[in-house]
Amino acid sequence: MNPQFIMDGLIAGAIIGLGAVGVTLTYSILRFSNFAHGELLSWGAYLALAVAGALGFLSAGLTKPIAPFSFGWALPISAVIAIGLTGLLALAVDALLFSSFRRRGSAIIIMVMASFGASLALRSLLEFLFTSKPAYFTKALQIAMKLGGGLRATPDQLLMLGVALVAVVTVHLLMTRTDIGRAMRAVSENPALASIAGIDVRRVIRTVWFLGAALACVAGIMSGLLIQIRPYLGHDLLLPLFAAAILGGIGSVPGAMLAGLIIGLCEALAVQAVGAEWRAAVSFVILIAVLLVRPRGLFGKAS
């Protein structure tokens, strides 16, 4: 068996892991599974694409590749802007939709359903704006470098793995070492008690949306840079995201990232062992196995 699957799996897993951290945060603090989270990945990728296009239009120098990577300064700059815009998008969806359900104290399942409707609308809106034709950040081809042990990777792939690692460590430190992180964990344990203790629950909720959307945007850009950008990019990742969030244990940031990597590696292994056409079934099999054996996941607390 070709060991290259480890590299492919790590990259797919990093994308899934970043998305799953957002899912696990919204799930543990807002208490519903957000079916629209996948759309944040797609929107993040398309927003970055649009901003990068505009930047390249303003100054052609920005699109000149920075060696050894395949993209110019336009992409990192547009990524930062897109992260902010995706965060605003998530806040807008929350303000228009989910906040009124929270105010009314609607059942969880109504929020799940609303997220389902929102995902449909957001995804088809992308299809309307950008058509379903795949898009790319860059047309440049990259030669993979030999890493030893039979592994190969392009500079872009290595950079993205590094970005994912930095993002997850940052979120983990934010959750464990800062005031807002402690506030988030308190709200996830008990919202009523947390607000009595003087925690601004609404601010916590806004932070969660922004953080989840920012990570989703990074994952979307990664997927767009290394594979391609499509309106269904996020929708096709939704099942792996949920599977990773549940496997890692709802609420656990390192758990979600680790589970994302596990799922990515299993997918890559299955592609080699069974065939690429069954890739999407891998996360379903893992999901079923987790629900059967250990519904609270690797690092989750028993409910």
Place this chain on the structure above:
Amino acid sequence: MTLDILAYAAFFLSMALTYAIICLGLNVQWGMTGLFNVGIAAFVAVGAYTSALLTTPPSPDRFGGFELPIFVGWLGAAVTSGLLSWAVGALTIRLRSDYLAIATFGIAVTVQLCMLNLQPLTGGPFGIGFIPRPFADLQDNALAFSLANFAVMAIVVLALYLALEHLAKSPWGRVLRAIREDEMAAQALGKRPIRFRLQAFTLGGAIMGLAGAAQAHFIGFIAPDNYMPILTFQVWAMLIVGGSGNNRGAIAGAILVWGLWALSAAAVSTFVPAEQQARAASLQIVAIGVGLCLMLLWRPRGLFGEVSPLTRLKSLRAAPSKE
């Protein structure tokens, strides 16, 4: 000319009624029990393929073709989809409420993959053709053929409607409603919510399978493209518009939403230039998504929704105290 219009109306209504059957199945799961199913397309597809395999003539390049009578196919469809729902439900209903939603989403993805890749069983991307249609010997006379098929659909929907109404009033239906309104109280009376929920989920799935079979035999041809996630969204829109918990609303919502969908699709294909049609079609889907959210925000009970017995009681009690 008028005969053509009549034949088309019968065709249109028959199609709408197949959706009404799916909608009735979903109403058992969501309206009566509060179980969220995001994989409707999968249960419908499993029914359609089961019935197709049982009733089509033998075919050398795939499994089956058993040439059984149509009604055996329908029965088989309901049983298979029911079994699948039971399996999904048994696994997830005892867990958090949205795990069922996630699992049904997974089922939809997996069934889609199986339809495409299990070529020897499903015919792969090209699907299965030559599914026997009821009243095939009337096919030369378009009007009689459409009317006969419409009559079959109408009878199926009516029978299901009466059965489900009866079920809702039966002790079983009352327990379901009690669990939905106040699980703790129902439990205190010795009812086991998990068991009742699982039964309702299985029954709803079986009805969806039946609908899939009915649709497959009505069209005569099935392919994975018929069971994309958009089907799930359409059926949800139908039930939410019609009003969850109400069987008449489910049927009316199915006809109304299917009518709007067909009308807007016709408008798109007449007024929009060919190269823009894919984009216009995606706007159509945006409208469904936004509509679903707006209904949830403004009229969560739908156009004909059921008023929950507890709310009715509360408003009755509240009214005199205001004076």
